[in-house]
Amino acid sequence: KNQVEQSPQSLIILEGKNCTLQCNYTVSPFSNLRWYKQDTGRGPVSLTIMTFSENTKSNGRYTATLDADTKQSSLHITASQLSDSASYICVVSGTSGTYKYIFGTGTRLKVLA
């Protein structure tokens, strides 16, 4: 069964600290993996997309990594800011079946001053 699991479920860190969010997936065959950020009361917004051949991709203070062999991805946030408080959702797409974006349940991050 195609699944995406994220950990931790929630995380609290102090402003300025770094953190890493994890995503494990069983989607096969694999096409790409996206990380989305969802602020409270808003829809998700895409941060990065990674395909099979990419190991690392950065977007400002956000760095995503992908290990297609172990089917794991991580999102590293550097020098966190209060505005980073949000849910971070990992979404994996397969090559078979159309419109098949498999969503994780997300990690809820809270950054404290």
Add this chain to the structure above:
Amino acid sequence: ETGVTQTPRHLVMGMTNKKSLKCEQHLGHNAMYWYKQSAKKPLELMFVYSLEERVENNSVPSRFSPECPNSSHLFLHLHTLQPEDSALYLCASSRLAGETAEKLFFGSGTQLSVL
């Protein structure tokens, strides 16, 4: 601002009411989607439209009825809902349908409460 606008932002309705959710995208995209987001559960795909034609109906109960009059507008008509239908309903669009490399652009959602 993602270019996808949803109204209303909040909706409270009784189980016998009929209401509609509206979504409009200003991005020139050809595909539009309805997703359901419940607490602590992954987003669930409900419907997909490509160039105003429904191309996916993900085993959604008939009390949810989508309508796509043109490629910029999408509606979700609701009738005789159940309390378990309470959730955040998200509309999304993408440039093309059927291409999973395409980025989804989401609206802010309608928070629905069924009493």
